[in-house]
Amino acid sequence: MYQTGNVYTIAAISIIGGGLFGFDISSMSAIIATQPYKCYFNQQGFNDVGECIGPKADVQGGITASMAGGSWLAALCSGYLSDRLGRKMAIQIGAVIWVIGCIIVCASQNIAMLIVGRVINGFCVGICSAQVPVYISEIAPPSKRGKLVGAQQWAITWGIMIMFYISYGCSFINGTGAFRAPWALQMIPAILLFFGMMILPESPRWLASKDRWEETRAVLALTHGHGDPESPFVVREFDEIREWIRIESEAKNASYLELIRPRMLNRTIIGVFMQIWSQLTGMNVMMYYITYVFKMAGLSGNNLLVSSSIQYVINVVMTVPGLLLVDRVGRRPLLLVGAAFMAVWLFANAGILGAYGTNPGPGGVGGNTPEASTEVTGAASKAVIACSYLFVASYAPTWGPPLGVVTVTTSPDAISLQ
Structure with a gap:
């Protein structure tokens, strides 16, 4: 079968796997504020004007977090799966799992079924x-x-933005199609990923780890030598891989215990806490629940969804400088600068909501969103919206691209898989 050796094409196809995560984020954030969703999964009755209030706050949190739960479980075994079957096959299995999860989510008859489907999506x-x-x-x-x-x-970021606008368009559909249609459309990129991976070469390092040296050399020649196995770069890379395999063969049975041994402990701490602090920055909260934040800022209806979508556009655009700077400036300076700016905008938002916010009552803003428990108006409202945008604009170029790079490159191959 034909295989491409262009590293940009290889990256463009394989990162669809990242796009799936983005699709999932905005397929919830754009939908949780719509009446069709609230009415179908309603647990709290109606407000004074007959609008559905929707699932309870803790239940909605569980629905949203269920994907992360599945992701956590799958991440623990993904290294074993990848080591046994190869990087390509592991990613293709993920794509199949995603399609199965989307079918269940799309066909959800109740909250339990929705959660199960999202857990399966999380596996992918x-x-x-x-x-x-x-x-x-x-x-x-x-x-x-x-x-x-x-x-x-x-x-x-592209997955988040594209799916949000798809969900926004579907919000004008009457009935359950408003949320079933976007959830069904999530299957398309996974199908493209599955078939796209067929024309990509296997990882040369994985091939080498299985003693498939001729295939290793062939992949290196395809991707780095324009088909010439004697290219100086190919020879140098081949020798480097051979040396890595020799070193790692001394710890061939690398296990999770290896992560806490003295020689690896510092790297493990860096990798783990990079992921932890990335979540604790609050970026995913902004991605999932921005409609609640902007509802507290006084927006509603069409204005609420359109204004929320702007942050996803900012996310896409501002990630580009990060891609250009990550190899030039370095990972650490970007992370430090980004953390400082994000702290400023979050502190400002908290201060504005605390100082100028008023209690809208037990039904929350509008009487149908208990999660939106504070309301600001006027200049304070504009400030909350601006700080939210600036927060995303600070995260995207500084913590977005470096995150995966630091996690992958701080450890030897056998350990990074764990």
Whole structure:
């Protein structure tokens, strides 16, 4: 079968796996504020004007978090799966799992079924978010590795934006089609990913780990030598891989215990806490629940969804500088600058909501959103919206692209899979 050796094409196809995560984020954020969704999964009755209030706050939190739960479980076993079957096959399995999850989510008859479907979707996200960066880093040349691995984050931002506008368009559909249609359309990129991976080469490092040296050399020649196995770069890369395999063969049975041994502990802490602090920045809260934040800022109806979508556009655009800078400026300076700016905007938002917010009553803003428990108006409202946009604009170029790069490149291959 034909295989492409262009590293940009390889990255463009494989990062669709990141796009799936983005699709999932905005397929919830755009829908949770719509009446068809609230009425179908309604648990709290109606407000004074007959509008559905929707699921209870803790239940909605469970629905949203169920994907992350599945992702956590899958991430634990994705390294084993990838090591046994190969990077390509692991990503393709993730794509199949995603389609299965989307079918269940789309056909959901109740909240339990919706949660099960999202947990299954999370299995795919866990596999792809862990293995796509590894796959790209093992194929890309060192000079392009940072931006190509970071492109995974850019794919996430594109997935978020595209799916939000699809969900926004579907919000004008009457009945359950308003949320079933976008949930069904999520299957399309996974199908493209599955078939697209067929024309991509396997990771040369994985092939080498299985003693398939001729195939390793052939892939290196295809991706880095324009088909010439004697190219100086191919020979140098081949020798480097051979040396890595020799070193790692001394710890061939690398396990999770290896992560806490003295020689690896510092790297493990860096990798783990990079992921932890990325979540604790609040970026995913902004992605999932921006409609609640903007509802507290006094927006409603069409204005609410359109204004919410602007942050997704900002996310896509502002990730580009990060891709360009990650190999030039370095990972650490970007992370430090981004953390400082994000702290400023979050502190400002909290201060504005605390100082100028008023209690809208037990039904929340509008009487149908208990989660929107504070309301601001006038200049304070505009300030909350502006700070939310600036927060996203600070995260995208500084914490987005470097995140996967740091996690993958701080550990040897056998350990990074864990």
